[in-house]
Amino acid sequence: MTSAVFLIFGATGDLARRKLFPAFYALYRERKLGDRFAVVGVARRPKTNEQFREDLLESIQEFARYNVTKDEQWSSFADHFEYMSLDINDVDGFRQLNELTGKLDAKFDIGGNRLFYLALAPELFGNVSHNLQAGGLLETSGWHRLVIEKPFGYDLPSAEKLNSEIRQVFEEQDVYRIDHYLGKEMVQNINVVRFANAFFEPLWNNKYISNIQITLSETVGVEDRGGYYDTSGALRDMGQNHMLQMLAVMAMEPPSRMHPEDIRDEKVKVFRSLRGFQSAAEVRANTVRGQYVAGNLKGKHVPGYREEDKVNPESTTETYFAARVFVDNFRWAGVPFYIRTGKRLPVKTTEVVVEFKNVPNNVYLSRKHKLEPNLLVFRINPVEGIYFKMNAKQPGSEGTIVPVAMDFCQSCQVGLNTPEAYERLLYDAARGDSTYFTRWDEVALAWKYVDKIASVWGERTDDLHLYSAGTWGPEQGHQLVAEDGFRWWPVNGQDEGEVAWEFTQR
Numbered sequence: 001m002t003s004a005v006f007l008i009f010g011a012t013g014d015l016a017r018r019k020l021f022p023a024f025y026a027l028y029r030e031r032k033l034g035d036r037f038a039v040v041g042v043a044r045r046p047k048t049n050e051q052f053r054e055d056l057l058e059s060i061q062e063f064a065r066y067n068v069t070k071d072e073q074w075s076s077f078a079d080h081f082e083y084m085s086l087d088i089n090d091v092d093g094f095r096q097l098n099e100l101t102g103k104l105d106a107k108f109d110i111g112g113n114r115l116f117y118l119a120l121a122p123e124l125f126g127n128v129s130h131n132l133q134a135g136g137l138l139e140t141s142g143w144h145r146l147v148i149e150k151p152f153g154y155d156l157p158s159a160e161k162l163n164s165e166i167r168q169v170f171e172e173q174d175v176y177r178i179d180h181y182l183g184k185e186m187v188q189n190i191n192v193v194r195f196a197n198a199f200f201e202p203l204w205n206n207k208y209i210s211n212i213q214i215t216l217s218e219t220v221g222v223e224d225r226g227g228y229y230d231t232s233g234a235l236r237d238m239g240q241n242h243m244l245q246m247l248a249v250m251a252m253e254p255p256s257r258m259h260p261e262d263i264r265d266e267k268v269k270v271f272r273s274l275r276g277f278q279s280a281a282e283v284r285a286n287t288v289r290g291q292y293v294a295g296n297l298k299g300k301h302v303p304g305y306r307e308e309d310k311v312n313p314e315s316t317t318e319t320y321f322a323a324r325v326f327v328d329n330f331r332w333a334g335v336p337f338y339i340r341t342g343k344r345l346p347v348k349t350t351e352v353v354v355e356f357k358n359v360p361n362n363v364y365l366s367r368k369h370k371l372e373p374n375l376l377v378f379r380i381n382p383v384e385g386i387y388f389k390m391n392a393k394q395p396g397s398e399g400t401i402v403p404v405a406m407d408f409c410q411s412c413q414v415g416l417n418t419p420e421a422y423e424r425l426l427y428d429a430a431r432g433d434s435t436y437f438t439r440w441d442e443v444a445l446a447w448k449y450v451d452k453i454a455s456v457w458g459e460r461t462d463d464l465h466l467y468s469a470g471t472w473g474p475e476q477g478h479q480l481v482a483e484d485g486f487r488w489w490p491v492n493g494q495d496e497g498e499v500a501w502e503f504t505q506r
Ligand SMILES: NC(=O)C1=CN([C@@H]2O[C@H](COP(=O)(O)OP(=O)(O)OC[C@H]3O[C@@H](n4cnc5c(N)ncnc54)[C@H](OP(=O)(O)O)[C@@H]3O)[C@@H](O)[C@H]2O)C=CC1
Pocket: 009, 010, 011, 012, 013, 014, 015, 016, 042, 043, 044, 045, 086, 087, 088, 089, 118, 119, 120, 121, 122, 124, 149, 150, 151
């Protein structure tokens, strides 16, 4: 691991507490951080180093995948952390921050490397790079990298503005735009499964695949992020980034080398091939949006979106969306990619389902069987695994055909304890590997695609469908898939009671 001073802007916030500090601790425990590092937490509220370290301990005890007690090992870890109260608009404060950083650099023999992590509200991103430069923080001989949280802009024009502010100070190769889904173990595994196995890649095209479904369902509402979410909505919060990124990973061509730029080039080609919408009618025909109203979730009554804290009581922001997306290239012509995400849905899960076409000349059709299609399912979150569903003869029957699953449950393996996405991404940024960060051209193309939908949705709101919390979203989301002769496959083995998986063999 290279040495670095990590400057975390937004160190008192939710992301730092739940994700970043636990990630530092796991990296430390796994000896990936070494000893030549320091972390400076930056936020406005006053705090002593002692208080900061107490909060650090609490966050790690609550959220890290390693247990921690206040022992000698803890002290030597916590000794690397200092806090500075600073308003990121205060340029003079950045000079003091530079002094503190220099002191820590000398103390831990770091050699000038700096990683600036912006865990701030997006509207604060713009000024920071300028102030880092003005405060002298970029004047060391080591590397300087900027890790920037999502959302990267609100739409294409604001993303362009933000990008140009950043690029006045940082080179593209030093900008690490986070999409934490790219840090997830099973998202990274998609390429391995595709490109390291003989039996999937030959089938990975419109000859054999009928459709691909990406579901990112959440049981949570907007929690304490109502202020942000109400100006964002599901399309910008999840669609522009996580969902299109997963789609790109599923659809991309094999890169010629496993080099970050080659992989990102292939994703860009997918974004360029997304079929744009020519009219408002096309947007409406291919997308569905919804908003949850009060309902029952896991036996508990939960309030509707408009009753949530910091949400406009007349809000028309979508908390659910589904879309039919086409990738107009040689491989995917005619294959719909269905994507959907929503809050207050019945289960928390992220799954990607590849549905294969039926076999030609199905000899079993002459009997009373309706064969289920073969499915390959990537289970991304929270269960990690892959299963493949196929048809087989029910043992002992007179030729009854049943779906069976070959099920690889990675997270079920005892003691596996896979790293959190943020752990991997922090580690990658520190060692200069940008493979699982988004490059500007990807971000821009994704915004271009999403902006068209958002602008049509902005024209009127009579197509915002309400759904009860605890259901799978509005009926129109099901119709979107049904009108092509398909249906959403149950995730986590759950549907609306209608279809249950038959795991007859495991
Ligand atoms: N929380 C999550 O699960 C996720 C968050 N993100 C992204 O991460 C970023 C941070 O989110 P989150 O942690 O939830 O936000 P929070 O609102 O919880 O935290 C914001 C942080 O910014 C600090 N801050 C606010 N204004 C200033 C200022 N003027 N100068 C210096 N510091 C300031 C706050 O501290 P103080 O008030 O003390 O100044 C606080 O530490 C956002 O971009 C969000 O979209 C992305 C994915 C998931």
